[in-house]
Amino acid sequence: MAITVVGSVAFDTIETPAGRRERCLGGAATYFALAASYFTDVRVIAVVGEDFGAPEEKVFTSRGIDMRGIERATGKSFFWEGSYLENLNEAKTHNTELNVFGSFQPKIPDAYRDSEFLFLANIDPVLQRRVREAMPQARLVAGDTMNYWIKDHRASLLEVLKGLDVLLINDTETRMLAGNSNLVKAARAVLDLGPRMLVVKHGEYGATVFHRADHEAGAKTFRAPALPLEEVIDPTGAGDSFAGGFFGYLASQPALTPATFRRAMFYGSVMGSFTVERFGTERLQLLSRDEIDNRFALFRELTHLD
């Protein structure tokens, strides 16, 4: 099944203890699409500026990603500059230039309208909702958000949550959204807001999926680990890559059973673990399905008793 993703395609300048990269291709939709492309067809809705050229285009086309929904606008692409010098788990933002992204109005190509899977990456909840409503055929809808929307655009965000099957956010965002510091209680409060599943990403400790009580039988809380990595080169995009692996795997499966969701959690962790091994999307551009499945086996060994 094809996935449509709406979100940012951007240029990032990143500094980590391993070095610095100027203006590498980034953005949530980019990481998500690359990660998901190893599992299924991916279609992107985004906007880029005149600085988005042939090399960037090739990153998408090489992975067979449908770019018909990537609008070219006059001006520059979304730009972000950040560093992880003191703490690899948390980016320090030095500069954000919305540029053409500031007036982004998602346009959905007709060819995308049969997508049964829809991912709303971290953008203005008003836009997330508009895309969701314009694609009523989507039968599994997942989304992300961030502290800024939780704090200052709560009403719009709550509308989005009502239409989500799966929300993927991190610990801090979960606690902030629920107003509760206990993760389990916070998860339950978030599930009461609409989504029937909540995936909480714990960074280097993996991720946990919580289900609404009234969800399908047999779906229990499940925790996927992250791989203990000797070298984290650049954490940017790990969460979006997790979402891409998670959702891409789901879209590739004939049935969405509780076991499918557990495996999807593992594939999410697998894709996140690759992303952080190189700067930007470097590692995600050149994987093979064999490498992915070998790492999946490593994750199984890391966590399974037998």
Next chain:
Amino acid sequence: MAITVVGSVAFDTIETPAGRRERCLGGAATYFALAASYFTDVRVIAVVGEDFGAPEEKVFTSRGIDMRGIERATGKSFFWEGSYLENLNEAKTHNTELNVFGSFQPKIPDAYRDSEFLFLANIDPVLQRRVREAMPQARLVAGDTMNYWIKDHRASLLEVLKGLDVLLINDTETRMLAGNSNLVKAARAVLDLGPRMLVVKHGEYGATVFHRADHEAGAKTFRAPALPLEEVIDPTGAGDSFAGGFFGYLASQPALTPATFRRAMFYGSVMGSFTVERFGTERLQLLSRDEIDNRFALFRELTHLD
């Protein structure tokens, strides 16, 4: 196989968001011994003061714990007062009175000398080493330590590490001991100091065991989760209870295979998860092996794909 544990038996005054308890029975050796007592025979070496009376004694004897190595001294028992009001993951210490523990000289009853399992809880490394040398028959020796010994008593601690099979410490202690902020590199550096296994406790995210490269074949890095808990009443003793479950299970098994160590990690997490559900040792005093094995099954469901 019997385990001998040396460490503190104390009184703790604890304040958490769930309430306050005055002078409840605590100490690393207490939590360890109670947790391990559900798996095997446990013998304690410690010192207590005149405030240690019949009710405290009963906590040990009710669980069949051998107290012949608990010396009664003139004065008061070790006392600690702390709170977890802002952060359930980190205690804020308000008061520490060493009392009779300040001049503790471990005395090993002859009846303990055939213990094949020895646990050196978090005490002065000089004493840890003395006990280890006095019990040469011990074939599996595990130990704990803390930031204070790592920073200010490094030379003594390094001597202890040379004689350890398993070191159990937390993330921060691992990074501090190794002087490296990457957990995998830090773990390798710690294993170079002597122990052939390092168990790193991650609090609410579980624990990871790292093995020395030259360790038995098939022993790979393994991560046990912690249970996502709706109510953490009191985190005191969770790490010592983990150690008790881990080591107690090992001592109860006929052979120490890699699979045994993986299951021991799960039992460690299981015992830690019980401890935090009540104040002090309340929950650990009244468990059944059925409750323990049911929770073990929950941990398996939480992490296993099939």
